[in-house]
Amino acid sequence: MSAAGTDHLPPASPEGQHGNAYEALNEGDDPRWAYGTGFADPLAGVDTAVPEGVDAAELAAYCLMLGDDALIMSHRLQEWCARAPELEEEVALANIALDLLGQARLLLARAGAVDGSGRDEDTLAFQRDPGEFRNVRLAEVPNGDFAHTTARLLVFATWRLALLDRLAASRDPVLAAVAAKGVKEVAYHRDYAAGWVVRLGDGTAYSRERMAEGLAAVWPLVPELFTPHPAERRLARAGVAADPAAAREEFDATLAQVLTAATLPHPAAPRRDDAPGGGAPGLDGPSTPSPDLRKPSAPGPGSQEGALGRDGAHTPALDGLLAELQSVARAHPGARW
Amino acid sequence: MRRRASAWEVAREVPDPELPMLTLGDLGILRHVEETVTGGVIVAITPTYSGCPALEAIRDDVGTALRAAGYADVEVRTLLSPPWTTDWIGETGRRKLAEAGIAPPGAAPARAAGPVPLTLGPPRRRLRCPRCGSDATEELSRFGSTACKSLWRCGDCREPFEHVKEI
Structure with missing residues (x-):
């Protein structure tokens, strides 16, 4: 996904020839393309003052939530690199992952700048333990087949689009700017995923079955998306955050539109061939769910009762994901190349 | 006045790393070029996409071009709002x-009021x-x-x- 192609080489230096392309890339004052060496602050020059009356620690926590959602989802999409069923889909998933990584960089940088810790985006991405991540669990569960990925992406992007669209009016100018940009990007992600859900759902009997299974697999993770963390509620009241609970109606309407076009049953609807307890878990239909159904179906070991990803309670899958994501940075702290 | 216009000219002509047939001026991502009282130059760039990996290269290229044109003190800032549009x-x-x-x-x-409409199909x-x-x-x-x-x-x-x- 790097753009470090040969057409990016700076003009030949008057000081002499470069031994290789990497030296040429490192010419000048800003070495780049490598972890921890030259990625300038993505918020360079942006006015990052905290709006009056807003709790800086809470704002930082909120930026982490939205940033971690994007970072972890991006990683799962990146895992398709060199494994996607078609080159076009590989390019699409990598592009979507790149957009989300860009959003994550801005949001993590914002979090580190306002929480007073001085941690930069790299420190936050590479030096935190699983319990310190604030992403929803939908983003972290392992990849299944391509249908599972499109189901997850449809749910994630539809939800995130509804949040970012509201967040574009945030009193926090950085969140508002990141969100306004993100709306354009995530709308493309949602439409891409929706197109595949329709194609597979309204395709062959086999593709339809796989698509229905993908949706059924991610559906138990939906209620968590609309369960606001207390910090989200407080910041929403202060005009800074988007209350996810308020985005449910838009989410349901979009999902219904896609499922209708895909001729698929709603994943919460009971299926005739379901064995008791198997298939689509009957959680959270299109009508308003009762509060006790808003808990995740399978809390990870060691998590507190009722605690969610926003509280730092995750499934074991996040451990493995972070082990891979953080391995180079942790093995070689401050490494340069 | 003459010097400031010149800094704009220099920055405007820097080619985009990913679409090298276009200059930053053509692409519309160059938003401001400003000379400071101390003789430095502040350049404001708006990224095309949040994750655009070319942004760092653009930052470097603008700095290199302006320094080559005689501007010693160059600062390149990111301007996130309003977001870039291809209309630029x-x-x-x-x-x-x-x-x-x-x-x-x-x-x-064009964006009407209400949720972003879903586009299904080509x-x-x-x-x-x-x-x-x-x-x-x-x-x-x-x-x-x-x-x-x-x-x-x-x-x-x-x-x-x-x-x-x-x-």
Whole structure:
């Protein structure tokens, strides 16, 4: 996904020839393309003052939530690199992952700048333990087949689009700017995923079955998306955050539109061939769910009762994901190349 | 005044790393060039996409070009708002894209009140093939070799081509 192609080489230096392309890339004052060496602050020059009356620690926590959602989802999409069923889909998933990584960089940088810790985006991405991540669990569960990925992406992007669209009016100018940009990007992600859900759902009997299974697999993770963390509620009241609970109606309407076009049953609807307890878990239909159904179906070991990803309670899958994501940075702290 | 216009000229002519047929000025991402009281230059750039990996290269290239033009103290800032839109690509940029075989963007979609509308299926509008001019084109993929492009194919000359998608 790097753009470090040969057409990016700076003009030949008057000081002499470069031994290789990497030296040429490192010419000048800003070495780049490598972890921890030259990625300038993505918020360079942006006015990052905290709006009056807003709790800086809470704002930082909120930026982490939205940033971690994007970072972890991006990683799962990146895992398709060199494994996607078609080159076009590989390019699409990598592009979507790149957009989300860009959003994550801005949001993590914002979090580190306002929480007073001085941690930069790299420190936050590479030096935190699983319990310190604030992403929803939908983003972290392992990849299944391509249908599972499109189901997850449809749910994630539809939800995130509804949040970012509201967040574009945030009193926090950085969140508002990141969100306004993100709306354009995530709308493309949602439409891409929706197109595949329709194609597979309204395709062959086999593709339809796989698509229905993908949706059924991610559906138990939906209620968590609309369960606001207390910090989200407080910041929403202060005009800074988007209350996810308020985005449910838009989410349901979009999902219904896609499922209708895909001729698929709603994943919460009971299926005739379901064995008791198997298939689509009957959680959270299109009508308003009762509060006790808003808990995740399978809390990870060691998590507190009722605690969610926003509280730092995750499934074991996040451990493995972070082990891979953080391995180079942790093995070689401050490494340069 | 003369020096400030010159700094703008220098920064405006820097080629985009991913679409090298376009300058930063053509692309519309160069938002401000300002000379400080101490003789430095502050340049404000708006990223095309949040994750655009070319932004760091652009930052470096602008600094290198301005220093080569005699400006010792260059600061390149990111300007996030308002977000970039392909409507900022001017007529010159659109012509250069077409000449390079890349279909230029149409008008960015206007946004009505309410939720962002869902688009299912291929876009209704057909692009003109930048090679043979045929209208018998179809979208292959909404994502392409860079964040800003989609992949298309011409049914007449059978050649694939790229399109800078409207955003």
